[in-house]
Amino acid sequence: MQLAVLCAVCLLPGSLALPLPREAGGMSEQQWEQAQGYLKKFYPSNSKTKDANSLEAKLKQMQKFFRLPITGMLNSHIIKIMQKPRCGVPDVAEYSLFPSQPKWTSxxxxxxxxxxxxxxxxxxxNQLVTKxxxxxxxxxxLSFKKVSWGIADIIIGFARGAHGDAYPFDGPGNTLAHAFAPGPGLGGDAHFDEDEHWSDGGSIGINFLYAATHELGHSLGLAHSSDPNAVMYPTYGELYSKDFKLSQDDINGIQKLYGKRSNPEKN
Structure with missing residues (x-):
C-alpha cells in the first residue's frame, strides 16, 4: 500500500503552479513576476529585516511614492505605471554609489x-545638452563648461546593454536612461539607452531634451520627485511639449542643494 502511494506521488506533475500570494491582488502570474522584478529594482531596501524586504512592503512604498492608496496589493493601475518608460534610477533609498546628498563643490x-x-x-x-x-x-x-577630451565631472553618452557599470540597459522601452549623483569615478555620469528612438521633441520618439534635463538633475544630486508635474518624476509621458519648464518642485529641490542664483537668467 505504501509503495502504491509513493508511486502515485512520484507520478504527480512536478510543475504544479503554487497559488499566488494575497498581495498579487488577483493579477496573472506573469504580471506578478514582472511586478516583483520592478519592485526589487526600483524599491530596494538596505534593511536586514524580512518585513522591510517583503513584496508587500515594497508595494506600499511604491503606492506612497506615486500618491496611491496604500494597500500593499497589486492592481491594474499599478501594472500600468510599471509598464511606462522610465528612468533607471530607483525611487527610494540611495540610488548612487555615494552616501547622503552629494553635490558639486566647484x-x-x-x-x-x-x-x-x-x-x-x-x-x-550638443545643443540639447547645453539647453x-x-x-x-x-x-x-553654478555654470557648466563643455570639454572635448580628457577628464570631466559629468560624462554623457549613449550605449546598449551592458556598458561598463552595474546597470545594463534593457532594449527598447522600459528603462530609458540613468545617471549617478555627484562624486568621483562614475559620479555625475549620465547614460542613455541607444536602443530607444531619440527625438528633438518635434518628431515621434523619446524627447531627448526632457530625458537629458531629468538625468542631469540626478547628475547634480537630485533624487526622484513624486510630483507628476516635476521633471524629476520617474516615468516618461508621451505628451511633453517642446517648451516644457522646470516645475516649482524641481526648482525648490535644486536650490535646496545649491542655493538661489543672485542674478537669475531666463530663456
Whole structure:
C-alpha cells in the first residue's frame, strides 16, 4: 500500500503552479513576476529585516511614492505605471554609489559627451545638452563648461546593454536612461539607452531634451520627485511639449542643494 502511494506521488506533475500570494491582488502570474522584478529594482531596501524586504512592503512604498492608496496589493493601475518608460534610477533609498546628498563643490562643472545617438545629428545633441544644463543653471549659482577630451565631472553618452557599470540597459522601452549623483569615478555620469528612438521633441520618439534635463538633475544630486508635474518624476509621458519648464518642485529641490542664483537668467 505504501509503495502504491509513493508511486502515485512520484507520478504527480512536478510543475504544479503554487497559488499566488494575497498581495498579487488577483493579477496573472506573469504580471506578478514582472511586478516583483520592478519592485526589487526600483524599491530596494538596505534593511536586514524580512518585513522591510517583503513584496508587500515594497508595494506600499511604491503606492506612497506615486500618491496611491496604500494597500500593499497589486492592481491594474499599478501594472500600468510599471509598464511606462522610465528612468533607471530607483525611487527610494540611495540610488548612487555615494552616501547622503552629494553635490558639486566647484562653481564650474565640466561635462563631456563621449558617444552619440544615430537618431540625431551631433550638433543637435550638443545643443540639447547645453539647453538642459541651462535650465538648471538658470536657478542656481553654478555654470557648466563643455570639454572635448580628457577628464570631466559629468560624462554623457549613449550605449546598449551592458556598458561598463552595474546597470545594463534593457532594449527598447522600459528603462530609458540613468545617471549617478555627484562624486568621483562614475559620479555625475549620465547614460542613455541607444536602443530607444531619440527625438528633438518635434518628431515621434523619446524627447531627448526632457530625458537629458531629468538625468542631469540626478547628475547634480537630485533624487526622484513624486510630483507628476516635476521633471524629476520617474516615468516618461508621451505628451511633453517642446517648451516644457522646470516645475516649482524641481526648482525648490535644486536650490535646496545649491542655493538661489543672485542674478537669475531666463530663456
Amino acid at each position: 562653481k564650474i562643472v565640466t561635462y563631456r559627451i563621449v558617444s552619440y545617438t544615430r537618431d540625431l545629428p551631433h550638433v543637435t545633441v 538642459a544644463l541651462k535650465m538648471w543653471s538658470n536657478e542656481i549659482p
